[in-house]
Amino acid sequence: MSVNQNIGSLSGRSKIVSNKKMTFAERIYLPAIFGGFRITLGHFFKKNTTIQYPEETRPIAEIYRGKHVLKRDDEGRERCTACGLCALACPAEAITMIAAERKEDEMTLYREEKYASMYEIDMLRCIFCGLCEEACPKEAIFLTNEIVPSNLERSDFIYGKDVLVEPVDKRVDISQRQTPEVLAFKKDKNQSHNS
């Protein structure tokens, strides 16, 4: 006798199967078949659940984690300092970058002395967990509620700075993802990434 039978089922969902002989009605199949017909016909006339993408879209949460954006500061300078913390935090190894030193005449382009001359995210590797955003000490990277569109080539899924950095004249609103709680969390020096 197995242990299970003594203590019963833990989930309480186990069922005792019976192998009883089928009745005549069950053996001629027909009642069951007509029962099946009724069910399928019921579904035939039921309202269907299709969402006609792209004409129709499913409503998504305001803090949806979609395509990334590399933010600029109020003066339009890129915030990212190429510290690589996001790449380190990324569980999917999706981020890669090359750092460069800011020149005298580039003061208006980059906020910090060091900046990312190349910054790439592989959208096929990314699992949209948002850890990069959490790791960033410069408030530079954020996930937006924009969906990464489909593509024919794998290489087209590697997004560089040309796609990721927000245009100066078309700022991306990420205030929904920067709730006071998030900001407080980011300033908390007890958290390892902020120390």
Next chain:
Amino acid sequence: MDGNYILYKLILASVILLISLVVAMYSTLLERKVAGFFQDRLGPNRAGIGGIFQPLADGLKLFFKEEFMPGTADKFLYILGPSLTMMIALLTSAVIPWGNSFIINGTEYTLQVADINVGVLYVFAILSIGVYGIMIGGWASNNKYALIGAVRAASQMISYELAMSMSIIAIVMMSGTLSLKDIVDQQHGMNWNVWYQPLGFLIFIVCAFAECNRSPFDLPECETELIGGYHTEYSSMKLGFYLFAEYINMFISSAMIATLFFGGYNFPFMDSLNLSHNALTIIGSLVFFVKIAFFVFFFMWVRWTLPRFRYDQLMRLGWKSLLPLAIINILITGFVIMIKNHL
């Protein structure tokens, strides 16, 4: 047999061929639509309004697919398989009475390509060679799954043909003729055979499913066990032929069911309408197509309702249930006819 007559038959045959093909083509769309609706979806709706061009797109796709032939396949048989299936599927349409007749200038033009007096036997004959296409294709592919599928198809066809033929024998006994047109004419108005032969109808329709390799009896091609069965090795338009033949078979089977059991082109109150013969023929043909459409729908309805039988269950159902039932049906029919004759 003047030239006019031959010309008329030629045109009629081409029209029926065309209709069968178009209906089969749009059955594929209907199948996908119906499947969609049964599963709370919409089905294909992007190619044209409501997906009306989907079959064309599918056909085009099949044409542009790579033609693949296994290196070890028997070339001649490999090509013969799908062609034969397609041809045989279309052959049956010749004896089905698609409508009554038109009387133009005193000449009668029947809407049936060939009113042969052994129409029922002809249908049986065609049905039994229908499996050859599948057998040949499965054998020529030189693939174990294809072969298993082909063997399954052969034994399934033989098993269900018996019960099917026996269920029609009861009809033949009742109507005393083998000509399909006479059988239809005897079901004038609402006097349909299904009221007299409900058991025969049940047996016939179950066997029709099996003969068409349609779910729940689609064992020769069941993809979960045999990766497609007899057409595993087929691609491009050859595969298209096999798939297409299935839909033609479905159409023809529905036509046969409607002819044998549901009065063909007869419809209730046809005498009280006071219409001319020609008008009645037109309405009758339309009614016939509505009946066929219903059974085509029924075929799909069953497919999306019932799970597939296991092979031993299939054989048991065929030999141990349907065949004895069909024999009992014949006995009862014979008994009733005997009593009637003695009264």
